[in-house]
Amino acid sequence: MDGLSAVQTRISEIHTRFLRTPAVSTEAQWASAATSAGLTGTSTTTAATASLTAGSAGGSGAAVVAAATEYLGVPYQWGGTDPATGLDCSGLTQRVFADVGIDLPRTSSQQATAGRPVASLDQAQPGDLVFFDYSSRPGIDHVGIYVGNGKMIAAPQEGEVVKVQDVGKPSVIRRVLPHTATAGSGTGTASGGALAGVPYADLFAQAGAKHGLSPALLAGVAKTESGFNSSAVSPAGAQGLMQFMPATAAGLGVDAADPASAIDGAARYLRTLTDRFGSTDLALAAYNAGPGAVSRAGGIPPYAETQAFVRKVTTAAEAWS
Numbered sequence: 001m002d003g004l005s006a007v008q009t010r011i012s013e014i015h016t017r018f019l020r021t022p023a024v025s026t027e028a029q030w031a032s033a034a035t036s037a038g039l040t041g042t043s044t045t046t047a048a049t050a051s052l053t054a055g056s057a058g059g060s061g062a063a064v065v066a067a068a069t070e071y072l073g074v075p076y077q078w079g080g081t082d083p084a085t086g087l088d089c090s091g092l093t094q095r096v097f098a099d100v101g102i103d104l105p106r107t108s109s110q111q112a113t114a115g116r117p118v119a120s121l122d123q124a125q126p127g128d129l130v131f132f133d134y135s136s137r138p139g140i141d142h143v144g145i146y147v148g149n150g151k152m153i154a155a156p157q158e159g160e161v162v163k164v165q166d167v168g169k170p171s172v173i174r175r176v177l178p179h180t181a182t183a184g185s186g187t188g189t190a191s192g193g194a195l196a197g198v199p200y201a202d203l204f205a206q207a208g209a210k211h212g213l214s215p216a217l218l219a220g221v222a223k224t225e226s227g228f229n230s231s232a233v234s235p236a237g238a239q240g241l242m243q244f245m246p247a248t249a250a251g252l253g254v255d256a257a258d259p260a261s262a263i264d265g266a267a268r269y270l271r272t273l274t275d276r277f278g279s280t281d282l283a284l285a286a287y288n289a290g291p292g293a294v295s296r297a298g299g300i301p302p303y304a305e306t307q308a309f310v311r312k313v314t315t316a317a318e319a320w321s
Helices: 003-017 025-035 043-058 061-069 089-099 200-212 215-226 246-250 261-278 279-291 291-297 303-320
Strands: 131-132 142-148 151-154 161-168 174-175
Touching: 043 142, 061 089, 061 142, 089 142, 161 246, 161 291, 200 215, 200 261, 215 279, 215 303, 246 303, 261 279, 261 291, 279 291, 279 303
Parallel strands: none
Antiparallel strands: 131 142, 131 174, 142 151, 151 161
């Protein structure tokens, strides 16, 4: 079976699994979205293959757009996370990014804290998440996947289906995809991008992509906690690159002395804290002082160490973003 036949077979399997028959062929849907994203010149075969293999590479904008097109025509369903029955807006984005190997939180408001900010639509790239505040209550309540040229793929509302539509004016734009980094582990550094020259840059990129966090934020934690010293031990007994207390490391199943395990564990822990408290600053405060201290204070605790920790990490992260 040649490459094109394999991709067409895979597309047929996807359609059967989702119990739907799109009004427009997948090839035409991909072509429309790819043209909107400025990805013309990339064949249907190449794009579809990228969407099926991107998980091992951490994903790319083209792979995200290609993965999103597989859900065009799926009916909207409030709270929906299963394409066989329907998807809501954040169910779609969570599913698409899972397809390329990246974990996102469940709701649009939670997803709006993932990754790193993009200043304006002019700077947005295919694969970025675009968020909207459409309701009378404050906060994010809708999300789509930017495909380029002012277009996005989204699950709009009851009675409609996942489709390509105009972006309009998003309230927030976030980039979840990692900076380009070399493969491998250890003390390697990114071959380009903002983390070039940072120790363990590849591990920060991998963990950030996996858990939906900024690699620069993870690097900022490591710099502040240990100065990138994987053998560091604090006077209080915190260990390793990310300075886990033994009990916390054991609870997370982390080997604090192993940089790969420590960085992944820190990213997983920060993801949980971000989802719980709803902001990066509060998650960092909880990482330093403990979730209980943040809950009791109703914000960043009035501890000089914790306040300095949050400030140093965010300053370092901004310098690398």
